[in-house]
Amino acid sequence: MADSSQKTLRIREFPIDENPGHTYLNHEKGILSWLFTVDHKRIGLLYLGSVILFFFVGGMLALLLRTELLTPAQSIVDADTYNQIFTLHGAIMIFLFIIPSIPAALGNFFLPMMIGAKDVAFPRLNLASWWIYIFGALFALYSIITGAVDTGWTFYTPYSTQTGTSVVSMTLAVFILGFSSILTGLNFIVTLHKLRSPGLSWSKMPLFLWSLYATAVIQILATPILAITVLLLAMERILGIGIFDPSLGGDPVLFQHFFWFYSHPAVYIMIVPAFGIISELISTYSRKTIFGYWAIALSSLAIAFIGFLVWGHHMFVSGQSELSSVVFSFLTFFVGVPTGIKIFNWVATMYKGSIDLKTPMLYALAFLFLFTIGGLTGIMIGALSINVHLHDTYYIVAHFHYVMMGGTVIAMLGGLHHWWPKMTGKMYNEFWGRITCGVIFLSFNMTFLPQFIMGSQGMPRRYFNYVDQFQGLHQFSTIGSYLLGVGFVMMAVYLLWSLFKGPKAPSNPWKARSLEWMTSSPPTHHNFEYTPVILHGPYDHHKPMKEFRMGVAEESESPDVIEIDKDPA
Amino acid sequence: MNRIIEYMLPPQRSTTASDVDSLFTFINVSGFILFMGIMITILIFVIKYRRKSEDDVTPVITHNSILEVAWTVIPIILILIVFSWGFRGYLTLTSPPANAYEIHVSAASWLWQFQYESGGSTMNEVYVPVDRPVKFIMSSEDVIHSLAIPDFRIKMDVLPNRYTTTWFQATETGESILFCTEYCGTGHSEMLATVHVLSAEDFEEWLETGLEVDEDMPLADVGEQTFTSAGCNACHSLDGTDRVGPSLLNLFGSDRELVDGSVVVADEDYIRRSLIDPQAEVTAGYPANMPSYSGRLNERQIDGLIAFIKELQD
Numbered sequence: 051m052a053d054s055s056q057k058t059l060r061i062r063e064f065p066i067d068e069n070p071g072h073t074y075l076n077h078e079k080g081i082l083s084w085l086f087t088v089d090h091k092r093i094g095l096l097y098l099g100s101v102i103l104f105f106f107v108g109g110m111l112a113l114l115l116r117t118e119l120l121t122p123a124q125s126i127v128d129a130d131t132y133n134q135i136f137t138l139h140g141a142i143m144i145f146l147f148i149i150p151s152i153p154a155a156l157g158n159f160f161l162p163m164m165i166g167a168k169d170v171a172f173p174r175l176n177l178a179s180w181w182i183y184i185f186g187a188l189f190a191l192y193s194i195i196t197g198a199v200d201t202g203w204t205f206y207t208p209y210s211t212q213t214g215t216s217v218v219s220m221t222l223a224v225f226i227l228g229f230s231s232i233l234t235g236l237n238f239i240v241t242l243h244k245l246r247s248p249g250l251s252w253s254k255m256p257l258f259l260w261s262l263y264a265t266a267v268i269q270i271l272a273t274p275i276l277a278i279t280v281l282l283l284a285m286e287r288i289l290g291i292g293i294f295d296p297s298l299g300g301d302p303v304l305f306q307h308f309f310w311f312y313s314h315p316a317v318y319i320m321i322v323p324a325f326g327i328i329s330e331l332i333s334t335y336s337r338k339t340i341f342g343y344w345a346i347a348l349s350s351l352a353i354a355f356i357g358f359l360v361w362g363h364h365m366f367v368s369g370q371s372e373l374s375s376v377v378f379s380f381l382t383f384f385v386g387v388p389t390g391i392k393i394f395n396w397v398a399t400m401y402k403g404s405i406d407l408k409t410p411m412l413y414a415l416a417f418l419f420l421f422t423i424g425g426l427t428g429i430m431i432g433a434l435s436i437n438v439h440l441h442d443t444y445y446i447v448a449h450f451h452y453v454m455m456g457g458t459v460i461a462m463l464g465g466l467h468h469w470w471p472k473m474t475g476k477m478y479n480e481f482w483g484r485i486t487c488g489v490i491f492l493s494f495n496m497t498f499l500p501q502f503i504m505g506s507q508g509m510p511r512r513y514f515n516y517v518d519q520f521q522g523l524h525q526f527s528t529i530g531s532y533l534l535g536v537g538f539v540m541m542a543v544y545l546l547w548s549l550f551k552g553p554k555a556p557s558n559p560w561k562a563r564s565l566e567w568m569t570s571s572p573p574t575h576h577n578f579e580y581t582p583v584i585l586h587g588p589y590d591h592h593k594p595m596k597e598f599r600m601g602v603a604e605e606s607e608s609p610d611v612i613e614i615d616k617d618p619a
Numbered sequence: 620m621n622r623i624i625e626y627m628l629p630p631q632r633s634t635t636a637s638d639v640d641s642l643f644t645f646i647n648v649s650g651f652i653l654f655m656g657i658m659i660t661i662l663i664f665v666i667k668y669r670r671k672s673e674d675d676v677t678p679v680i681t682h683n684s685i686l687e688v689a690w691t692v693i694p695i696i697l698i699l700i701v702f703s704w705g706f707r708g709y710l711t712l713t714s715p716p717a718n719a720y721e722i723h724v725s726a727a728s729w730l731w732q733f734q735y736e737s738g739g740s741t742m743n744e745v746y747v748p749v750d751r752p753v754k755f756i757m758s759s760e761d762v763i764h765s766l767a768i769p770d771f772r773i774k775m776d777v778l779p780n781r782y783t784t785t786w787f788q789a790t791e792t793g794e795s796i797l798f799c800t801e802y803c804g805t806g807h808s809e810m811l812a813t814v815h816v817l818s819a820e821d822f823e824e825w826l827e828t829g830l831e832v833d834e835d836m837p838l839a840d841v842g843e844q845t846f847t848s849a850g851c852n853a854c855h856s857l858d859g860t861d862r863v864g865p866s867l868l869n870l871f872g873s874d875r876e877l878v879d880g881s882v883v884v885a886d887e888d889y890i891r892r893s894l895i896d897p898q899a900e901v902t903a904g905y906p907a908n909m910p911s912y913s914g915r916l917n918e919r920q921i922d923g924l925i926a927f928i929k930e931l932q933d
Contacts, residue, residue, distance in 0.1 A: 128862075129862075130805050133802075201802075202802050206763060206801070206802070208761070209762040209802070209804060213804065296778075296779045296780030297779075302763055302779065302780065337675060337677055339677070339679050339680065341680060341683075342681070342682055342687065343681065345682075367765065367775050369775075369778050369781065369783045372710075380706075383698035384698075386694060387698070390690065391687075391691060397664070398686070400664040401664060402677060402678050403677050404668065404671070404676075405665055405669050405670060406669075406670040407665065415661060422658075423654065426646075426653065429646060429650065429698065429701060430643070432701075432705075433701050433708075434706055434708065435635075435638065435639050435642060435706075435708025436642055436643055436646070436708075437705070438772065438773065439639055439643075439769065439772040439774065441774055441800070442765060442774070442800040502627075506627040506628055506643075507628065507629050508629050508767070508798070510798045510800040511800075511802075512802040514807070515808040515809060516808065517796065592677065
């Protein structure tokens with residue numbers, strides 16, 4: 051029905067070059083071509099390298115903490131050093147690792163590819179984001195060297211305005227890192243709105259992109275609050291203006307409101323992208339259409355929205371009014387509903403699927419196990435009367451590690467393995483991949499399950515010394531953490547081996563349907579040598595593969611050209 | 620299941636604990652059922668629908684209204700139950716009975732001080748009557764602390780600029796541990812106190828006599844007792860190792876180099892000044908964060924500490 055408001059697109063199938071001589075990896079050479087690249091794929095890898103480095107540093111700090119906790123009294127470091135180590139572990143893992151991890155590394159690489167674009171909307175801004183991130187990281191490093199920070203990653207006042215450590219430079223680092231996060235979010239939103247290929251309607255967008263979209267909205271709306279907060283903190287410390295410090299006429303609880311107004315939505319900056327990856331993995335390895343596409347897509351946005359209204363659940367015993375606590379508790383439970391819907395949808399997707407337990411799928415299943423525990427224990431601590439007992443105990447520590455590590459990190463590892471062939475052009479060893487996933491899964495539970503018990507029994511968090519009754523559980527947890535370390539070393543070994551010695555990856559080893567698999571592995575500099583045209587959804591496993599490799603046909607007549615009508619929009 | 624839950628929680632020693640524990644059990648049991656349901660379903664799917672061949676064809680199932688309504692509505696009902704239950708418990712926890720016995724709690728880095736209605740005070744030990752509501756009216760002298768007694772299932776932050784309150788009614792006599800649960804620096808994990816729950820008669824008797832000084836006790840013994848009860852041990856060792864502050868071993872009579880470069884001899888007067896106005900003469904190399912014991916220690920306790928420190932020579 052071609053009337054005047056429609057135009058005709060001529061499309062044909064573009065076969066994939068399985069052995070590309072020219073890829074984004076050899077497009078340009080030399081260290082400067084990497085550090086000043088505007089290619090989203092290279093920037094994605096720069097981020098990936100950076101976050102892995104900081105994950106390694108934060109992980110080593112965690113092992114130091116666990117080693118110190120082998121005995122109830124001092125074992126290897128003194129109290130002040132311990133306090134600095136747990137602060138750095140938290141700050142590095144949150145600000146330098148987990149916030150940029152999935153969106154800035156995997157998101158940067160795959161967001162443009164999944165919509166068939168050559169790059170993000172603002173490639174130079176993208177590069178600037180990475181440099182701002184590195185600059186912020188250097189500032190953080192500077193404050194560690196010039197006297198460390200011992201406030202905990204939460205910087206609670208008035209302790210943070212009174213302690214003798216380099217709080218100002220550390221908060222400045224957080225301030226700078228925030229800009230990197232905002233700019234990445236901005237870039238993603240514009241890219242998703244403006245650069246989608248012909249035919250890629252919102253309803254055909256991979257769910258990973260919906261989750262990045264929801265994340266980007268939170269990054270843009272919430273991160274400025276963090277900037278304001280740390281700026282006020284710096285003003286108080288440098289200029290002596292009383293905002294939070296009661297001895298200057300301020301209110302310390304105000305800081306907590308400011309801080310959590312950012313940091314609670316930030317929790318969803320960390321976990322929502324993980325949801326996106328899980329949707330991709332479960333559909334791909336079950337080779338089945340996703341169940342409840344819109345329910346999953348919209349629940350990400352619902353979580354992003356409700357996430358702004360629940361910050362006070364960190365403050366039930368802080369001295370905020372009882373009424374606020376009640377309201378925040380009520381709203382908090384409603385984050386649980388869309389989260390539960392996602393889990394049920396993923397399980398339903400596997401129904402009557404063709405499930406292949408490849409390494410990424412094992413990570414997806416590990417995610418379902420660990421994140422469900424994280425979510426259910428979240429219901430526990432959302433309940434007011436129980437929260438009073440469990441607040442600031444190891445129960446909280448265990449809960450957020452189940453969500454952040456059992457959720458985000460496990461999903462990221464799943465995504466890393468899923469997209470590894472596409473990013474590097476190499477296959478990894480499937481056997482070692484599965485074994486390592488098992489080691490990480492078991493040792494993770496060994497590390498953090500005992501912490502739920504300790505916390506219920508009353509063991510407070512951030513304790514250098516502890517009462518003797520907790521020693522057995524602490525030691526069990528420490529042994530688990532060592533095994534977890536071994537798991538990550540195993541992964542590093544086989545992934546590095548794959549990088550240098552691994553067999554060449556085909557363009558689409560998993561028979562996935564989304565667009566990033568419809569080009570060579572590794573992709574060429576411009577991702578696609580043609581303008582992709584999308585006929586089917588990213589999870590339409592029942593449609594023939596050739597219909598996913600469509601692109602705008604050149605003028606020349608070719609026998610396989612199809613003509614379709616397309617709305618001018 | 621009950622045994623697991625019992626193992627997970629500290630003993631119930633207050634009137635409000637059992638309600639909190641029931642909710643804890645309810646969420647654990649219903650959560651466990653839900654969790655096992657999801658995991659078993661996944662396991663069945665993984666086994667039953669494992670990939671048989673590369674050419675497997677899967678059906679297109681995009682939604683199922685009945686299922687989706689069910690897994691939206693049932694969780695909403697569950698969370699409303701949990702919310703209301705937690706809300707009810709919280710109301711009790713935040714509404715102290717009018718006839719409660721009031722104790723003023725003052726927190727400082729890193730000690731707890733308890734002042735009783737009838738006069739007198741204790742440090743890092745608090746004595747309370749059994750079967751009678753006790754209300755803590757709390758404030759901090761420096762940063763935020765938090766008072767937590769797991770056996771009673773209570774916790775409340777202690778703020779520097781206003782009073783906060785919490786209450787409990789102990790159900791059995793005995794000792795319970797009191798933690799500081801808001802991170803407050805070096806001595807955070809040493810900021811513990813003991814709660815002594817006494818029978819009504821014992822409590823009355825303790826109020827009469829327990830706060831009085833035993834005149835017959837040798838001064839050095841008074842000092843040794845004060846050293847622990849006033850929390851000195853959180854920062855000062857007796858064996859020469861450095862903690863937050865200098866060790867007290869061989870302190871007496873030694874030359875102390877101060878932060879301003881001057882040197883003073885640690886005599887009786889110096890120790891007294893260090894207790895009353897600790898920031899005035901800080902030993903070089905140590906942080907200036909000792910709280911003042913002015914008004915916290917009586918003359919006999921100060922004399923006792925001096926006598927005790929004098930004896931610490933190797």
